[in-house]
Each structure stands twice: as structure tokens, then as C-alpha cells.
Amino acid sequence: DAKTTQPPSMDCAEGRAANLPCNHSTISGNEYVYWYRQIHSQGPQYIIHGLKNNETNEMASLIITEDRKSSTLILPHATLRDTAVYYCIVSNQAGTALIFGKGTTLSVSS
Amino acid sequence: DGGITQSPKYLFRKEGQNVTLSCEQNLNHDAMYWYRQDPGQGLRLIYYSQIVNDFQKGDIAEGYSVSREKKESFPLTVTSAQKNPTAFYLCASSSLGSNQPQHFGDGTRLSIL
Numbered sequence: 001d002a003k004t005t006q007p008p009s010m011d012c013a014e015g016r017a018a019n020l021p022c023n024h025s026t027i028s029g030n031e032y033v034y035w036y037r038q039i040h041s042q043g044p045q046y047i048i049h050g051l052k053n054n055e056t057n058e059m060a061s062l063i064i065t066e067d068r069k070s071s072t073l074i075l076p077h078a079t080l081r082d083t084a085v086y087y088c089i090v091s092n093q094a095g096t097a098l099i100f101g102k103g104t105t106l107s108v109s110s
Numbered sequence: 111d112g113g114i115t116q117s118p119k120y121l122f123r124k125e126g127q128n129v130t131l132s133c134e135q136n137l138n139h140d141a142m143y144w145y146r147q148d149p150g151q152g153l154r155l156i157y158y159s160q161i162v163n164d165f166q167k168g169d170i171a172e173g174y175s176v177s178r179e180k181k182e183s184f185p186l187t188v189t190s191a192q193k194n195p196t197a198f199y200l201c202a203s204s205s206l207g208s209n210q211p212q213h214f215g216d217g218t219r220l221s222i223l
Contacts, residue, residue, distance in 0.1 A: 032209050034211060041198075041217070041219075042216055042217070043114075043116075043200050043202075043214030043215050043216045043217050044153070044200070044214045045214070046211045046212070046213060046214075049209065049211055051209070087152065091209070097143065097155045097158060097168060098153070098155075098202075098212060099152075100145075100152030100153040100154075101152050102150070102151065102152055103152065
């Protein structure tokens with residue numbers, strides 16, 4: 001299973017874009033990149049996922065490099081409620097389990 | 111509204127006692143999962159099930175048991191054999207397929223008295 005590497009913490013000013021990086025250099029061709037976030041004492045919340053192309057939904061955008069070895073989650077206009085731990089995850093070969101690392105703690109301040 | 115319901119939110123266990131955590135989903139998902147989270151750590155897979163009456167061990171199944179008698183329900187029993195059960199337990203479900211996101215409940219926090 002491919003591993004991911006994320007910075008342990010990031011800060012962002014309210015209203016600015018938050019760009020969260022993730023490295024997954026050992027990703028295989030059929031593995032998807034997923035992003036989740038977790039607010040303290042709650043279950044993880046699904047944000048977005050992608051395979052090769054960039055993706056956008058109502059919450060965020062996902063930019064995947066052409067070689068698929070890294071990706072960036074973009075929250076276009078961060079709010080205080082976006083303060084959370086963000087997990088970048090690569091699906092395993094069988095697509096049956098998510099392998100969570102320690103994620104990036106994003107702190108949004110006013 | 112569709113979703114995943116875990117109960118109870120907080121649970122206390124005495125030494126040597128088995129406890130069962132409930133997980134129910136009304137999303138019509140085939141697959142269900144149990145994860146454990148320790149403070150400051152990511153999630154680790156305990157068990158998962160892709161179909162009724164069938165389930166597979168995850169990375170840390172020792173000391174736990176599950177059943178899948180109904181599509182909607184996937185209860186987890188923490189047995190007395192689990193020597194360090196204090197943790198945050200999360201249940202998830204998804205449609206089958208390698209690109210189907212998992213959706214999580216709000217968790218059960220288990221503590222030892």
C-alpha cells in the first residue's frame with residue numbers, strides 16, 4: 001500500500017486559500033487519492049477524491065500532479081470552521097480499507 | 111436523512127468485561143468497517159465486511175469480534191482479551207468498489223473503569 005507524507009501543521013488566515021500538500025511517491029496506477037478531515041472528537045468527514053484529473057466539488061479542489069506522486073488540497077476561502085486535521089489517503093490495492101497517517105493540523109485564524 | 115449512527119457516544123468497561131458497540135447505517139451500503147483511533151494517531155482498521163454473514167480481519171483484530179447478520183448493522187464486541195481497549199472507535203460504510211469513499215459515524219469513546 002502506498003504511503004503518504006504530509007506536513008504536521010499549517011496555518012491559514014481566514015478568507016485566504018488553504019493549500020495542503022501531500023506526497024505519495026509510491027502510488028500505483030489504480031490507486032485513488034482521498035482527502036478527509038476530522039474535527040476533534042468527531043468522525044472523519046469525506047472531502048474529495050481523484051485518480052488522475054483535477055477534481056472540484058462544493059468543499060474543495062484537488063490538484064494531482066501529472067506523475068501522480070503528489071497532490072494538493074485547496075480550500076478556496078478558509079473559515080474558522082475549517083480548522084481540523086486533514087488526512088491524505090491512498091486507497092489500498094483491494095479498495096477495502098483506508099490507511100490513515102497522522103495528517104496535517106490546519107489552524108485557521110481571524 | 112441518510113447516515114451512520116454509532117451508539118453509545120461514551121462507554122465505560124470494567125476489567126474482564128465484554129462490551130458491544132453499535133453501528134447502524136441507512137445508506138444502503140454493502141461494505142462496513144470498524145476503525146480504532148488512539149490519541150494523536152491516525153485510524154487503524156479492526157474488521158471490515160463486504161457482504162452479510164461475511165467479514166475479514168484488519169490490522170488489529172486481536173481482542174475484537176464482529177457480526178454482520180443484517181446489511182444495515184455491524185456491531186463490534188470488545189472482549190476481555192483486548193488488553194488496552196481505551197480508544198475512540200469509528201464505524202464507516204461505503205458502496206463496493208475501489209473508488210467509493212467511506213462515510214463515518216461520530217464514534218464511540220470507550221474507557222476502562
